[in-house]
Amino acid sequence: MKWLDTREAGFEPSFLALLNDARETTTRVDGAVSAIITEVRQKGDVALLELTRRFDRWNPTEPAALRVTAAEMEAAAATVPAEQLEALQTAARRIEAFHRAQLPTDLELTDAEGVTTGMRWGAIDAVGLYVPGGKAAYPSSVLMNALPARVAGVARIAMCVPTPDGVLNPLVLAAARLAGVSEVWRIGGAQAIAALAWGTAMLAPVDRIVGPGNAYVAEAKRQVFGRVGIDSIAGPSEVVVLADAGNDPRHVALDLLAQAEHDEAAQSILITDDAAFGRRVAEALEQALQTLPRAAIARQSWDQHGAIILVRDWAEAVELTNRLAPEHLQVMVEAPRALMSRIRHAGAAFLGRFCPEAVGDYVAGPNHVLPTGRTARFASGLSVFDFLKRTTWVEADARALSAIGGAAVTLARAEGLDAHAMSVAVRLDAIEKRP
Amino acid sequence: MKWLDTREAGFEPSFLALLNDARETTTRVDGAVSAIITEVRQKGDVALLELTRRFDRWNPTEPAALRVTAAEMEAAAATVPAEQLEALQTAARRIEAFHRAQLPTDLELTDAEGVTTGMRWGAIDAVGLYVPGGKAAYPSSVLMNALPARVAGVARIAMCVPTPDGVLNPLVLAAARLAGVSEVWRIGGAQAIAALAWGTAMLAPVDRIVGPGNAYVAEAKRQVFGRVGIDSIAGPSEVVVLADAGNDPRHVALDLLAQAEHDEAAQSILITDDAAFGRRVAEALEQALQTLPRAAIARQSWDQHGAIILVRDWAEAVELTNRLAPEHLQVMVEAPRALMSRIRHAGAAFLGRFCPEAVGDYVAGPNHVLPTGRTARFASGLSVFDFLKRTTWVEADARALSAIGGAAVTLARAEGLDAHAMSVAVRLDAIEKRP
Structure with missing residues (x-):
């Protein structure tokens, strides 16, 4: 973790180093991915069977085995504890309500010359949703990706999720069912993206593909872009917390760790106007790390990419935040709205001392798929707009x-x-x- | 040109061939582009001078010579005939009005649980606008790209345009002045994209780059994507005209040629329910080709990619149009709005017998930067939304x-x-x- 102080001479270079901290580890997989896409285009379902055997270590005997049946969906959902199912329902209800409020209205104008112009919003016909398998299979992400599509009016949502060693994730299937996913396929990696983009005998092609994935999935999305639409390729997660001494240091420490536990490449930054408070947060963070199950990951993230920045006043904090353009921003000061009105660039903001970013990951309502790596300067979180397109028209x-x-x-x-x-x-x- | 008839047995394969007619010619320039970007990142303004000498065949003596001065802008505008200047002003006024109507409103909701959620729209700080040089330098494109940015509230619009052999295009500069472009740079190709994305000593970096360009520009945009936002890479232009026998065949023929004259790879398709009318349009088109200045280009486009499709009824026409998802659509039937309500996929539509697509290219108001190559299934034309981003927020x-x-x-x-x-x-x- 780095300590920065705007009063110190070396601040600007240190801050620039933080800004340019490229946390992405890029693996070159373009050749392998291009071979997989060609295989799926040429051999269709047969390629999907072979690639699933090779990469996911289970043995589907026929193409139909790659599709999760309604009975399997129901059976899986039945194994989910009631408390989790209720929490998923609460999340789904709130996410749906927020995204419904986003729905835009059509435009129609007739001018003095008698020309009528308009703009009409319409849903994309079919969307593919990629869900990573194994540990990174998050049911909350299924809700966050599928519900905006459903609210936008997408008729068909085809979900692909790898099932390594043949194991299905019940909570992911329960989330898919709740979000109104139309089809669930046990297909992963670049082969899933190829099948969604080009279609096979059993899997009809889609028009747009969304959802996170590993380096192969990201590269496959890049390669099929143009044939279908894709969402932006997310980098490691990050948070900036603006907090004054009126906060409980332990709360802030856990907020920083909640980012750090995602990924060794995640970044947590505290900006405060009180040095003593900053030190108390750092201490509380060390203490919380003692018992955290994902301490190894969080420790590496905090040590390598974390920072505490001491500022003279909140005007400085605003300026630094706008330069960082963080994915997540917590504003934990006396009048958070006033401060927020001066922030130009952030993916999602959380206002108040009782509004940790984690509520936004699950149940607040706004989307948790957000622009990372300073791209909030020009990009936005996932929304109904990602599943709508506009047709303009002129009548003369x-x-x-x-x-x-x-x-x-x-x-x-x-x-x-x-x-x-x-x-x-x-x-x-x-x-x-x-x- | 192909004649297709939905009544004939071979229709479906012929239509599929039309759908999959890949009109793009891709040149591999990734290595050359990557070298140019590296040169600009390492040597900055000096690289811009060298590359301009090499590619644009004129000799800027110092970096400052690459910037068009206010005096040069004024002098250039003064050479533009009054009629053209007035036409540009009419276009600018109408484009601005339409895009102003697109501006969305912020969202704020407080629910029963006492959670307040919101969504705030904000402008991107700085935008780069690429304008091709030479023959393809279209002042209308300057208006169409810059005005939505201006309306969205973008504070800085930096335009790059190559000036081959040192020659400035007065109408392009007049359009830039009218559209409120902040800076004009005489820099082209991949080096312009590199400078806009990474910045140099004299040219501050931008957050998003828009505008058309050749293969080098397109590849450079692909390579800087992520550091900055980019618009989608446009393919060759296309139009589908739905026209009944109530139209003047010559009007329809010219509409088809207006697409075809853009580019050998452009595509013009007429869908009609009247075979005799279709033949009359084909004849009128041949006749118009006799005198058209760009006949060689239009001839090649029409011969290789053009089509007249005869349908049994307008329901069939709607279905085929939705599969084609054309960039431009003209609806020239008795009740165009009723037919339009059944079209799901099109970039921009033009309704009525007196509403040629060319009015949309210049003065109607909606944007002429539109999704090509069937991407209207999931993509939209340029708009104020391209220059805005959303921040969602939660207060609890x-x-x-x-x-x-x-x-x-x-x-x-x-x-x-x-x-x-x-x-x-x-x-x-x-x-x-x-x-």
């Missing part, structure tokens, strides 16, 4: 075209596009010659 | 956390993320112990 009759057509003819000629100009000009002529 | 006090915190603890534990669970649980404990 003879009178309207007479009013605006001349300018189009002039500009088309200036650009040397004569057929463009003529397509307008012949109509203007026809209008003039009307009785 | 002790009472609100008590209401929803338990579910978060349960789910965090089920996912094995104990610090997540503890960050909520310690606060719930603290609330319980309050006097």
Whole structure:
């Protein structure tokens, strides 16, 4: 963990080092992925069977075995403890309500020239949802990816999840059922992305693919981009906590550790105006690490990427936060809304001393799929907008075209596009010659 | 040009061939582009001077010569004929009005549990706009790319345009001035994209880059993606015209040619329910080709990628259009709105017999930067949304956390993320112990 102090001479270079701390470890897998995609395109379902045997270590005997049946879904959900099922339902209800409020409205305008223009929102027909297998299979992510699609009106949501050694994750299936996923396939890795993008005999292709995955999945998404839409490729998670001395240091320490326990490459940063408070947080964090089950991961994240930044005042904190453009931001000061109004760049914010980021990971309502690695400068979290697209339209009759057509003819000629100009000009002529 | 008829046995394979007609010619330039980006990152402004000499064949003596001055902007605009300047102003006014209407509103909701959630839209700080040089330098594209950014509230728009042989394009500069572009740089190709993404001593980096370009520019955008946001990489243009026999065949022929004259790889498709009308359009098109200045390009596009599809009825036309998901769609039938309501996938639509697509290229108001190559299934045209990003937020006090915190603890534990669970649980404990 680094201690930074804006009052010290070396602050700016140290802060720049933090800003440019490239936490991603990139593995080159493009050749392997391209081979897998070719295999799936050429051999379809047979390739899926072979690749599942090779990578997931179980033996589906026929393509149909790769699809999770309704009975399997029900059986899996029945094994989930009632308390967990209720918590999932609470989460689903709240996530759905928030995303429903995001739904935009269509536009229609008629101007003085008589031209009517409009913009219409429509749902994507079919979406593919990738869910990682094994330890990283998070039911909360199934809700966060599938529910916005459902709310947007996507008719078909096809989910792919690897089942290493043949083992299904009941809570993931329960979440899929709750979120209204249409199909669940036991297919993982680059082969799942290839099947979703290109389709096979049994799995119809989709129009957009979302969801996190390992390096192979990320590279496969890059390679099928263009044929289908993809979401942005998420990097390691991060949080910036703005906290004054009015907070319990242990609360703040656990908030920092909640990020750090995700991944060795995660980053937790505390910005405070009180040095003594900063030290108390650091101590509380060390103490909490003693008993944390994922202490090894959290320790490495905190040691390598963590920071406590001491600022003169909250104006400095705002400036540094805007430069960091963090994925998650906690604002734990006396008047959090006033401070928040000056923050321009953050994926998701959590306001108040009783609003830890972890409530946002599960039940608050807004999405937990968020822009990482300073991309909040230009990118946004997952939302219904990711599952909608816009069609703009223009309606013009003879009178309207007479009013605006001349300018189009002039500009088309200036650009040397004569057929463009003529397509307008012949109509203007026809209008003039009307009785 | 292909004649297709839904009544004929071979229709489906012929239509599939049309759907899968990959019109893109991809050149592998990734190595060259990666070398250019490295050169700009290492040598900054000096690299920009060298690369401009090499690729654009003029000799800027110092970095400052790469920036177009306010005086040069004014002088260039002064050489533009008044008619063209007025047409540009009409276009700018209408484009701005339409995009202003797109501006979304923020969200704030307080629920029964006392949790307040919200979503706030904010502008990107700085945007880079690439404008191709030479023949493909379209002033209309400057307006279409810069005005939505301006309307969204982007504070800084840095435009890069190559000036081959040192020649500035006055109409492009006039458009930039009109659209409120902040800086104009005489830099092109991959070196412009590298400078915008990474910055140099004189050119501050931006957060997102938009605008069309050649293979080098497209590949450079791919390579800097992640560091900055990019727009989608446009393929060749296309139009589908739905027209009944009530139209003047010559009008429809010119609409088809207006697409075809863009590029040999462009695609124009007429769908009609009247064979005789289809033949008349084909004849009118041949006749118009006799005198069209860009006939060679349009001829190749029409011969290789053009099609006339005869349908039994308009329901069939709707189905085929949804499969084509065209960039541009003209609906030239008796009741165009009724037909349009059944079209799910199109970038931009033009309704009525007096509404050629060319008005949309210049003055209608909606954007002319649109999803090509069937990507309208999941993608949308350029808009203010491309220059905005969302921050979601949650505000919870002790009472609100008590209401929803338990579910978060349960789910965090089920996912094995104990610090997540503890960050909520310690606060719930603290609330319980309050006097």
